[in-house]
Amino acid sequence: MDPDQSLSATAGTTLRVLPFGVMGVVAVADVTAGPGVGLLPLVSLGPAFAGLAGGWRRTAAVGVLALGLCLGLGLYDGLFDSRRGYTAMAAVVGVTVAGVAAAVMRRRREDELASVRSIAEVAQRVLLRPVPRLAGHVRAAVSYTSAVAEARIGGDLYEVVQVAGGVRVIIGDVQGKGLEAVETAATVLGAFREAAYNEPDLSAVGDRVECAVRRAVDMEGDGEKFVTALLAEITEDRGTVFVNYGHTPALVVRRDRETFFAHPPEHALPLGLTGDGERPTPYQVDFGPGDQLLLYTDGVTEARGPSGAFYPLRERTALLEDRDPQEALDALRADVVSHAGGPLHDDAAMLLLRCR
Known part of the structure; x- marks a missing residue:
């Protein structure tokens, strides 16, 4: 299990048990x-904590339990x-009502967030389509991590297109962002x-x-907006x-x-800042069987x-030795997150290309 998922599960269990422990x-x-x-x-702390994690029915049930406990202790103490x-009983009733209302509102926010997430996932499938695992003589794998905690997409982009030749x-x-x-x-x-698909050379595509x-x-x-690509x-x-x-x-990893x-x-300017008649100079790199190209943001x-x-990217290329390109890239991504010690502060995209 992912460490974040494990921590979330532990916190959820604690919140579910906490009302009964407190009472x-x-x-x-x-x-x-x-x-x-x-x-x-x-005793009213029981339904108060129940409203943080459970639904309104569970909160109401804990409130009834707290009210019974309050009644019993009140009779015992005279x-x-x-x-x-x-x-004391009025305090329990009041906190229970507030906890039920809070649980209802929280549930509505969770439903809205789930809807936003589903829309984001659809947008990602449209905007950042899965790259083909095999395109001609090239095997490809991709990894994308958004810096926005609840988002699936951000400002990084990638695409792999198989064309003639x-x-x-x-x-x-x-x-x-x-x-x-x-x-x-x-x-x-x-x-x-x-x-x-239409332009004869790569510079024309860039134009x-x-x-x-x-x-x-x-x-x-917005004259200051630009895109590095x-x-x-x-x-x-x-x-x-x-x-x-x-x-x-790009980081080139040779077979040896x-x-x-x-x-x-x-050096060339980013897209959006290039003047008329200016274009980057194309340059060539050998790419033979067993070689790898890592493109990244x-x-x-x-x-x-x-x-x-x-992050020392060049020193971590040994992580790319897995025979499955996607497994290799996932290992590299996990290492980046481990190096950062938590969520990344910027969108991070990686595209691994292997020559068969």
């Missing part, structure tokens, strides 16, 4: 200390000769998916995507050709375990550990 402790303390201490109203016993790939990172970033990511992916981003920026009136074209005869729009370079980052020959390399150190 038991109050009952023992009241009998031991006697009526002079005035512990009887604390508190109904004065107002103290009736005050090879495979075309994009991975990118939209500036910012939230729904605006998702909208921009949809614009980039829509333009890439269309251009990847089409650039035009789409600039058009979206002009319509929104790395485009790749993989063919059996030419290896891999990259066009890099200010994105993190040699590793290096495929840096572009010169800066949420991976900028994941900080408790000491503040960045």
